[in-house]
Amino acid sequence: MEIKLENLTKIFPARKKGQKEVVAVDDFNDTIPDGMLVALLGPSGCGKSTTLNLICGLLKPTSGKIYFGDRDVTNVPPEYRGVGMVFQNYALYPHMSVEQNIRFPLENLKGDQKLSKEQMKERVLASAKLVMIDSLLDRKPKELSGGQQQRVAIARALVKLPQVLLLDEPLSNLDARLRLQTREEIRRIQKETKITTIFVTHDQDEAMSISDMIVVMKDGKVQQIGKPQEVYDHPINLFVAKFLGTPPINVFEGAIFENGLWIGEEKLFDLMPTEDRPVFVAIRPEGFVLDEHGPFSLDLIRPEVLGRDISIVAKHKKAQSETIRAIIDAFEAKHLPKDIVRFYLKPHKVHVFDAISQERIECVIRENGE
Amino acid sequence: MEKQNWKAFLYLLPALVFLGVFLVYPLIDVFIYSFEEGYSSASQSYFGIGLFNYEYVLHDPYFKQALINTFVLVIVTVPISTGIALLISLALNSVKKLRSFLQTIYFLPYVTNTIAVGMVFMVLFKETPYSQGVVNMLIQWVHLSPVDFMEGPWWAKMFVLCFYTIWIVMPFKILILTSALASVDEQYYNVAKIDGTSSSRIFFRITLPMISPSLFYLVITGFIGAFKAYSDAVALFGTNLNAAGMNTMVGYVFDMLYRDSGGYPSYASAAAIILFAIILTITIINLLVSKKHVHYN
Numbered sequence: 001m002e003i004k005l006e007n008l009t010k011i012f013p014a015r016k017k018g019q020k021e022v023v024a025v026d027d028f029n030d031t032i033p034d035g036m037l038v039a040l041l042g043p044s045g046c047g048k049s050t051t052l053n054l055i056c057g058l059l060k061p062t063s064g065k066i067y068f069g070d071r072d073v074t075n076v077p078p079e080y081r082g083v084g085m086v087f088q089n090y091a092l093y094p095h096m097s098v099e100q101n102i103r104f105p106l107e108n109l110k111g112d113q114k115l116s117k118e119q120m121k122e123r124v125l126a127s128a129k130l131v132m133i134d135s136l137l138d139r140k141p142k143e144l145s146g147g148q149q150q151r152v153a154i155a156r157a158l159v160k161l162p163q164v165l166l167l168d169e170p171l172s173n174l175d176a177r178l179r180l181q182t183r184e185e186i187r188r189i190q191k192e193t194k195i196t197t198i199f200v201t202h203d204q205d206e207a208m209s210i211s212d213m214i215v216v217m218k219d220g221k222v223q224q225i226g227k228p229q230e231v232y233d234h235p236i237n238l239f240v241a242k243f244l245g246t247p248p249i250n251v252f253e254g255a256i257f258e259n260g261l262w263i264g265e266e267k268l269f270d271l272m273p274t275e276d277r278p279v280f281v282a283i284r285p286e287g288f289v290l291d292e293h294g295p296f297s298l299d300l301i302r303p304e305v306l307g308r309d310i311s312i313v314a315k316h317k318k319a320q321s322e323t324i325r326a327i328i329d330a331f332e333a334k335h336l337p338k339d340i341v342r343f344y345l346k347p348h349k350v351h352v353f354d355a356i357s358q359e360r361i362e363c364v365i366r367e368n369g370e
Numbered sequence: 371m372e373k374q375n376w377k378a379f380l381y382l383l384p385a386l387v388f389l390g391v392f393l394v395y396p397l398i399d400v401f402i403y404s405f406e407e408g409y410s411s412a413s414q415s416y417f418g419i420g421l422f423n424y425e426y427v428l429h430d431p432y433f434k435q436a437l438i439n440t441f442v443l444v445i446v447t448v449p450i451s452t453g454i455a456l457l458i459s460l461a462l463n464s465v466k467k468l469r470s471f472l473q474t475i476y477f478l479p480y481v482t483n484t485i486a487v488g489m490v491f492m493v494l495f496k497e498t499p500y501s502q503g504v505v506n507m508l509i510q511w512v513h514l515s516p517v518d519f520m521e522g523p524w525w526a527k528m529f530v531l532c533f534y535t536i537w538i539v540m541p542f543k544i545l546i547l548t549s550a551l552a553s554v555d556e557q558y559y560n561v562a563k564i565d566g567t568s569s570s571r572i573f574f575r576i577t578l579p580m581i582s583p584s585l586f587y588l589v590i591t592g593f594i595g596a597f598k599a600y601s602d603a604v605a606l607f608g609t610n611l612n613a614a615g616m617n618t619m620v621g622y623v624f625d626m627l628y629r630d631s632g633g634y635p636s637y638a639s640a641a642a643i644i645l646f647a648i649i650l651t652i653t654i655i656n657l658l659v660s661k662k663h664v665h666y667n
Contacts, residue, residue, distance in 0.1 A: 056564060057564070058560055058563065058564070077563075078563055078564045078566075079563065079564060079565065079566025079567075080566070083564060084564075085560075085561070085564050087557045087560065087561060088557075089555070089557060091555065091557035091558050091560070091561045093558065093575075093576060093579075094580075094665065095579040095580070095582075095665035104565065104567075104575075105565035105566075107571075108565050108566045108567050108568070108571065109566075156561075160565070
């Protein structure tokens, strides 16, 4: 099912006099193609959960429209939208067994859709098998691990064969190892069912690793929509650049001056003719290459051994953060100088943003070939 | 480990001493008295040992009346007060405006002086030379014959006592149930809503099981409280409850202890033990029933 959001806006009125109303979602436009796994990504309070609640119908938008396929569902109550939802804390009914929990939505069906006991049992079993909990049907939720509870919640959401699956922070209640495992699981289930799935997360790793498309949000506004790799390689503004990637991107105050890109006294690149202005230069940690004659220098604090790579922890007086991280191949880093390290920078790992608007500046770097 | 145990007992000692002196010892004593025929606290003497006291009490028409009154009170007031309290709590939980104001209103009877409440009930039900009581006025408005609620037939007096009891126990129940309802995670309702669950199904399959521990607590304490009823009857019908035919079991025990200057501690003890046995039985039944229907998380 294709999902189309048109100028979707949600404004929460002020709770008390003197307080401002909160624009939780601001003019959201997007089309999610059928069968995609989409991540709504952003820091907490950016409106991603509100967006999810608007899509499932628990909240009514202040303005804008939601379409499932050609059907306008903006004013359709949640139960008629054909969505399955998994909540952050799973919300499994504690007094019911796993089987009863999964069967619960089926028992609500009325009229023509009503199922016989055998049909229900079949559907419950199919759903449980899909998430591989069919051996746990008699247990109570509190007798399950976090990961198992998560699976039960997904099975319950899927048992009515919804056309859209919504997951609110599906991995945040799990420990680190289980998280890796479960996100693969979610990917597998989504691939098997081919159901259009939207999940909310604040963890960019999670979003990048399993989704077909990510939507980066901030303060209720969509910043960028695209395939994970595209968004990573071409962040549209400084916020997106900073939000994606671990270790985070290194940001420096710099300038475009006489067709060169400068940080402090050092000219990193020659540029195709463009106007002079102050900018932010953001360099991905993997964009540094050790080079004795390189144009850019950092004050070394210490190298950090990671095994496969070496992370060079350094500082720079024009940097926005205290420390800078550059990731270098461990083999190349055998002969590190003591205090000042010089680098060549990979041009496609260097992003330039306007100092005031923080928007991306597309400047063409002229490789000067030394 | 052993030293810690010793320390723990030392800390518990004050409580244990007081419990022993004021609770355990008297309990045992009452049990013994109940088998001693004609015990007199003045002379500390008795005639013999046997079941005579029980036999006397069980054949005493006043005891029978007290037993009937108490059972009627329990059977009528516990379900009705819990049910109404649940309805009011559900309503309170769903209103947004004026919620705390309404909660205060419903809680007021709890902090109101019993005497004041008694006076209000007098205005409602008692016939005086100046008025016939508000309720009788209303009854006459709809062209029915008035009833003497305070000194009239037994059912009328029982009605007043039940009404009074329900009214007096309601606020506490509402307080417990509103907080129980408020503590049910909203996500459960959200899930149910997305699944298209009807509101009656939400109530019976989700809300009720979720608040079942509180509800069960109220039923148990309600039963015990109603079995122990006494002061409410005194507030309405005065101290001579046997004459009014409105005595309760605790009232009977009390009367036996102090009637005729000196009283009959043996009969009182026997009656108290019977009351204890009844409450124990009912509570055990309650516990057994609850195992199936109460869900602790």
